[in-house]
Amino acid sequence: MPDDEPALAAQRQHWERTFAARAGMFGSDASAPARAAALxxxxxxxRTVLELGGGQGRDSVFLAASGFEVHALDYAQAGVAAIQRAAEAAGVARRLTAAQHDVREPLPAADGAFDACYAHMLFCMALTTRExxxxxxxxxxVLRPGGLCVYTVRNTSDPDFGRGVxxxxxxYENQGFIVHFFDRAKVERLAAGYELLGxxxxxxxxxxxxxFRVTLRMPLR
Known part of the structure; x- marks a missing residue:
């Protein structure tokens, strides 16, 4: 079955509407993966962290409050605005910036610009394997040599795998949200060029x- 490109492309509008209608839909407490990544x-x-898919900022704010310099990207402008509000409210706006970006396009950063990358469930959004x-x-x-990437994805043992459209x-699409479910082989395929630490x-x-919580390291040159 070919990829359903119109449905995948429509996810941006779906997230825009969802974030605009449901402030704090993920809560304000940092996720367990963010705590593990910070450690x-x-x-x-x-010190410097690029966050992909910052959502409404709960992990962005936590990482900034933990002393990291954080640049968060999200492709929903409603999410970017929520991150900026949360940064101001938490007093971490000096260490946390946010911008709108579609990760299907090249990342808006120079080579070796960041020490680390963090993404909680961004990789399992409506993205094809090629993307x-x-x-x-x-x-x-964009990682410096020795830098770490920590990302999480829903996996094929998830109860929703194989359900929906x-x-x-x-x-698979359930309740308007499209999820890309990972098996171990896909994790290993995406680890090409990295050291797969865990x-x-x-x-x-x-x-x-x-x-899965995946930890990758940019090899030292």
């Missing part, structure tokens, strides 16, 4: 969602 980044002596491979190469480009590959399985939410 890994701190132990590695990293994910391109994004993985872009993250590798099939949108091509391992993409793949941890965990659960989140009431369903519960089943996810």
């Amino acid at each position: 890994a980044f701190r132990e590695a002596g990293l 994910l491979l391109a994004l993985s190469r872009e993250v590798l480009r 099939h949108r091509g590959e391992a993409l 793949v941890e399985e965990f659960e989140e939410g009431a369903l519960p969602r089943r996810l």
Whole structure:
């Protein structure tokens, strides 16, 4: 089945409407993956973080409050505005900037611009494998040697895998949201050019969602 390009492209508008209608839909507390990433980044002596898919800013604010310089990207302008409001309210606007960006396009950063990259469930959004491979190469480009990338994705043991409307590959739509479910082989494929440091399985939410937390390192040159 070919990828359903109109449905994938319509996700931006869906997220815009959702974020505009549901302030704080993910809550204000930092996620467990953000806490784990902050610990890994701190132990590695990293300071600058590119966050992909910042949503409404709960993890963005946490990372900035933890002392990191954070640049968050989200492709919904409503999300970017929410991140900026949250940064001001938390008093971390000096260390947290946000901008709108579609990760299907090259990342708006110079080579080696960041020590670390963090993405909670961005990689399992409405992106094809081809787009994910391109994004993985872009993250590798903007990381400094020795930098870390920590990302999470819903995996094929998730209760929603195979349910809803099939949108091509391992993409399924439920309640308006398209999710790309990962198996271990896809994680390893996206790790090309990195050192794959770990793949941890965990659960989140009431369903519960089943996810991988993946830790990659840009090789030292």
